[in-house]
Amino acid sequence: MDFFDSFDIDYIVILGFTYLFVAATVAKLGSLREVGGKKTLMYSLLFTPAYGLYYVFHSPAKDTLKIVHYRCPECGLEHTDGHAHCPNCKKGGKRVRLKKFYMRTY
Ligand SMILES: [Zn+2]
Structure with a gap:
């Protein structure tokens, strides 16, 4: 009929969950680094997980x-x-x- 009928809401939900899942995975990586998991999760949600991942790899490894x-x-x-x-x-x-x-x- 119109634009909204062809707009698949399931697709958006799946995309949203994928986004959160990727952000959580990046945050887990961040928890092993000096930057920490919480900060990485915040960056991943606000500025996309790609930025969070970039942030993690530029943080020194936690060897304390x-x-x-x-x-x-x-x-x-x-x-x-x-x-x-x-x-x-x-x-x-x-x-x-x-x-x-x-x-x-x-
Ligand atoms: Zn004493």
Whole structure:
């Protein structure tokens, strides 16, 4: 009949899902890079996945290692294994909770 009848709505839906799927795939690649997945997903949705992919490949690979440390707020000693309370302060009779923090090494 007219233009709108020949306009296939299913085609648009499939195209939309494909767009989201490609953007999600690019974002997954981005999560392995320094740029991160969330930022890549945002770029992919806003400026097409092709731009997101370009962005990912120009981002350095994430080769940092996260190390968990536990620091005592009382004596300042650092521990690499997870004690609930500081062993150093325990000797003095004090029960001090250790604070967990992350360190990045290259
Ligand atoms: Zn301590």
